[in-house]
Amino acid sequence: MLVTLKELLDQAKIEKKAVGAFNGTTLESIRGIIQAAEELNCPVILQHAQSHDDMIDLEEIGPVMLYYAKRAKVPVALHLDHGSSFERCVQALRLGFTSVMYDASSKSFEENVEETAEIVKIAHAVGASVEAELGHIFTSEVVQGEGTSSDSTDDYEDLNDIYTDPRAAKEFVEKTGVDCLAVAFGTTHGVYLTEPKLDLPRVARISDAANVPLVMHGGSGVSDADYRIAIENGICKVNYYTYMNTAGGKASKEYWKDEETPLFYDSMSLAATEAIKEDVKRAIQVFQKL
Numbered sequence: 334m335l336v337t338l339k340e341l342l343d344q345a346k347i348e349k350k351a352v353g354a355f356n357g358t359t360l361e362s363i364r365g366i367i368q369a370a371e372e373l374n375c376p377v378i379l380q381h382a383q384s385h386d387d388m389i390d391l392e393e394i395g396p397v398m399l400y401y402a403k404r405a406k407v408p409v410a411l412h413l414d415h416g417s418s419f420e421r422c423v424q425a426l427r428l429g430f431t432s433v434m435y436d437a438s439s440k441s442f443e444e445n446v447e448e449t450a451e452i453v454k455i456a457h458a459v460g461a462s463v464e465a466e467l468g469h470i471f472t473s474e475v476v477q478g479e480g481t482s483s484d485s486t487d488d489y490e491d492l493n494d495i496y497t498d499p500r501a502a503k504e505f506v507e508k509t510g511v512d513c514l515a516v517a518f519g520t521t522h523g524v525y526l527t528e529p530k531l532d533l534p535r536v537a538r539i540s541d542a543a544n545v546p547l548v549m550h551g552g553s554g555v556s557d558a559d560y561r562i563a564i565e566n567g568i569c570k571v572n573y574y575t576y577m578n579t580a581g582g583k584a585s586k587e588y589w590k591d592e593e594t595p596l597f598y599d600s601m602s603l604a605a606t607e608a609i610k611e612d613v614k615r616a617i618q619v620f621q622k623l
């Protein structure tokens with residue numbers, strides 16, 4: 334059943350749990366995510382990141398995501414991840430998404446406030462929720478032929494410059510009316526190249542000041558112990574993608590390894606779906622304290 338992000342996260346905040354947010358870029362991942370949530374009887378967030386448009390465009394995958402979200406036996410919020418323009422957010426809302434993230438975190442505080450408030454106004458008018466981001470969340474990338482590259486704590490002299498400031502978060506939430514806020518405290522999008530060093534007390538300070546559900550991006554590779562503290566401190570939504578996706582990749586590789594197996598692509602698709610489902614289940618169990 335389709336619900337808004339706000340409904341899910343306000344409840345999660347009360348229960349001190351987090352709802353997993355997973356990117357559905359393929360039919361295998363969408364089915365794996367929904368099946369995992371149904372088997373555990375837990376709510377889930379199905380999302381599409383603008384950066385995945387190269388793989389599949391929102392116009393193409395959005396209606397598929399909506400189909401699975403609507404017929405799911407558990408509450409599902411359909412969310413646009415990292416929308417970078419007003420037009421992109423409106424496009425998602427028109428497709429039936431119940432939530433959008435508007436990411437102007439690379440702009441000045443004032444511009445971020447002004448533009449996010451505009452998105453909040455239009456999203457709330459159609460009953461949808463808004464996530465915004467304040468601070469700098471690291472990103473690691475696979476660079477073709479050169480392994481991976483990432484920015485990290487070593488690249489910055491003063492982490493206070495890039496991590497979310499609790500007082501700024503309070504002001505941002507008050508001025509924009511956002512329903513939840515993605516915060517920077519040391520997590521990385523993609524693969525962690527070194528052990529993550531998270532500023533978890535900062536999460537509690539931001540939560541106390543801003544008083545909205547907080548969002549963790551870059552969930553793959555964080556230890557279960559760190560997850561538990563982060564969730565206790567106010568994280569109510571965890572974006573988790575990389576490990577789920579590589580679980581599908583590993584299962585596909587395994588499938589091809591056995592030369593006796595008839596090489597049917599649809600059988601491999603089912604093997605990948607199953608592996609994605611199991612990885613998502615493991616993540617949901619941690620986030621929901623099962």
Ligand SMILES: [Zn+2]
Pocket residue numbers: 415522550551572
């Ligand atoms: Zn993100």
